[in-house]
Amino acid sequence: MMTEQMGAVRTPGRPRSEKAEKAIIDAAMDMIAEGTGVAELSIEAIAARAGVGKTTIYRRWSNKEELVVDALASLKAPIPELAGTSVRDDVILYLSAMQLETHHPRTRCIMNIALSESERFPHLAERFREIVVRPRREVLRSAIQRGVDSGELRADVDVEVAMAALSGAMMFFTKWRDDDAELPADLAERIADLILQGLRP
Amino acid sequence: MMTEQMGAVRTPGRPRSEKAEKAIIDAAMDMIAEGTGVAELSIEAIAARAGVGKTTIYRRWSNKEELVVDALASLKAPIPELAGTSVRDDVILYLSAMQLETHHPRTRCIMNIALSESERFPHLAERFREIVVRPRREVLRSAIQRGVDSGELRADVDVEVAMAALSGAMMFFTKWRDDDAELPADLAERIADLILQGLRP
DNA sequence: GAATTTCGATACGATTGAGTTTCGCAACGC
DNA sequence: GCGTTGCGAAACTCAATCGTATCGAAATTC
Numbered sequence: 001m002m003t004e005q006m007g008a009v010r011t012p013g014r015p016r017s018e019k020a021e022k023a024i025i026d027a028a029m030d031m032i033a034e035g036t037g038v039a040e041l042s043i044e045a046i047a048a049r050a051g052v053g054k055t056t057i058y059r060r061w062s063n064k065e066e067l068v069v070d071a072l073a074s075l076k077a078p079i080p081e082l083a084g085t086s087v088r089d090d091v092i093l094y095l096s097a098m099q100l101e102t103h104h105p106r107t108r109c110i111m112n113i114a115l116s117e118s119e120r121f122p123h124l125a126e127r128f129r130e131i132v133v134r135p136r137r138e139v140l141r142s143a144i145q146r147g148v149d150s151g152e153l154r155a156d157v158d159v160e161v162a163m164a165a166l167s168g169a170m171m172f173f174t175k176w177r178d179d180d181a182e183l184p185a186d187l188a189e190r191i192a193d194l195i196l197q198g199l200r201p
Numbered sequence: 202m203m204t205e206q207m208g209a210v211r212t213p214g215r216p217r218s219e220k221a222e223k224a225i226i227d228a229a230m231d232m233i234a235e236g237t238g239v240a241e242l243s244i245e246a247i248a249a250r251a252g253v254g255k256t257t258i259y260r261r262w263s264n265k266e267e268l269v270v271d272a273l274a275s276l277k278a279p280i281p282e283l284a285g286t287s288v289r290d291d292v293i294l295y296l297s298a299m300q301l302e303t304h305h306p307r308t309r310c311i312m313n314i315a316l317s318e319s320e321r322f323p324h325l326a327e328r329f330r331e332i333v334v335r336p337r338r339e340v341l342r343s344a345i346q347r348g349v350d351s352g353e354l355r356a357d358v359d360v361e362v363a364m365a366a367l368s369g370a371m372m373f374f375t376k377w378r379d380d381d382a383e384l385p386a387d388l389a390e391r392i393a394d395l396i397l398q399g400l401r402p
Numbered sequence: 403g404a405a406t407t408t409c410g411a412t413a414c415g416a417t418t419g420a421g422t423t424t425c426g427c428a429a430c431g432c
Numbered sequence: 433g434c435g436t437t438g439c440g441a442a443a444c445t446c447a448a449t450c451g452t453a454t455c456g457a458a459a460t461t462c
């Protein structure tokens with residue numbers, strides 16, 4: 001979006017600073033990661049934190065939402081590679097990665113935004129789903145599908161519901177708990193075993 | 202909190218208007234239900250909408266968070282009574298009620314707040330969990346426990362994880378979908394059947 | 403009826419942030 | 433070197449909202 005077209009005509013004048021752009025996006029992401037909601041996020045604060053002038057921001061984005069959308073696009077959270085040796089191993093790896101991510105402040109807080117502010121900032125939520133949710137979901141879906149194909153799971157398994165149960169259970173524990181108790185160390189295994197139990201032939 | 206002590210001395214002067222108090226709380230809840238976040242919620246807007254003066258608000262609550270906490274306390278969402286005839290029936294009834302609630306704007310938006318702004322407004326989230334989450338959770342837990350006791354479910358069922366899988370799966374569908382597709386009409390049944398399958402003896 | 407308190411309304415100063423403009427300097431093509 | 437564009441910094445106007453104060457009217461106790 002902000003990247004220069006390769007074959008474009010070189011415009012005269014000083015080129016835009018890549019560094020400034022990166023600093024702006026980083027500052028915005030950091031503030032979100034610290035718990036600042038999109039609504040409280042002020043351009044002035046972002047500029048101050050990034051060490052740039054407000055002009056430099058307004059020259060690139062016409063409003064806050066566009067900036068945050070671009071910031072989201074810079075999120076390149078690693079997606080776990082699932083080995084495919086067994087459905088159980090894959091699912092456990094997937095759930096563990098999911099659990100780990102909730103400790104990462106950026107991912108966690110941005111997940112909050114996607115969850116809660118999706119009605120107020122629909123573009124933003126859509127972008128987040130596209131970048132973060134969908135690819136992960138595909139990884140999990142294909143792991144389950146492999147199990148169905150290999151006969152490790154029953155052929156009539158309701159894949160969509162199984163995915164929801166697995167991911168939802170982990171989300172429930174990491175985001176919806178009413179106490180601050182430590183999560184059990186083998187949480188991923190327990191979730192996987194409980195749900196997969198019903199899916200085997 | 203705001204209610205008069207029964208045996209208290211009658212103070213002289215004009216008594217506080219119950220109607221105004223209700224109007225204020227209603228206005229706040231409505232705005233939240235419309236998608237206004239706690240941060241954007243302004244006392245002035247609440248006063249205007251409730252048709253009261255700002256003084257009337259400040260006389261009762263010293264800040265926004267206290268107001269919203271009290272507003273939450275007024276949430277008396279009905280908790281489904283589970284008949285106890287079978288675990289499957291109970292779980293389906295519970296999940297259906299959960300699904301229904303996400304269509305209710307108040308419940309849905311307040312759930313958003315509890316989910317997302319819990320780090321910024323911890324009191325508020327705690328209150329929400331106390332009023333909404335915990336009672337429901339107990340209802341579901343006892344339904345599952347009944348199943349374990351009656352032998353309908355295995356004795357070694359991991360009740361906490363089972364609850365998370367059931368609630369989490371429904372939450373996943375109602376709040377985390379990446380498309381606007383209609384939810385299947387028999388969603389509650391499908392979730393219940395998939396998960397309970399693994400829990401039977 | 404007098405004292406007291408709340409009511410809604412309005413005005414007030416202070417603060418915050420948006421978005422624009424101006425400034426002097428830096429970086430680039432020609 | 434010259435024109436052009438981007439840079440950070442600062443000043444500016446404009447609007448929203450905060451929390452407080454003040455007003456006359458209304459409601460209630462004594």
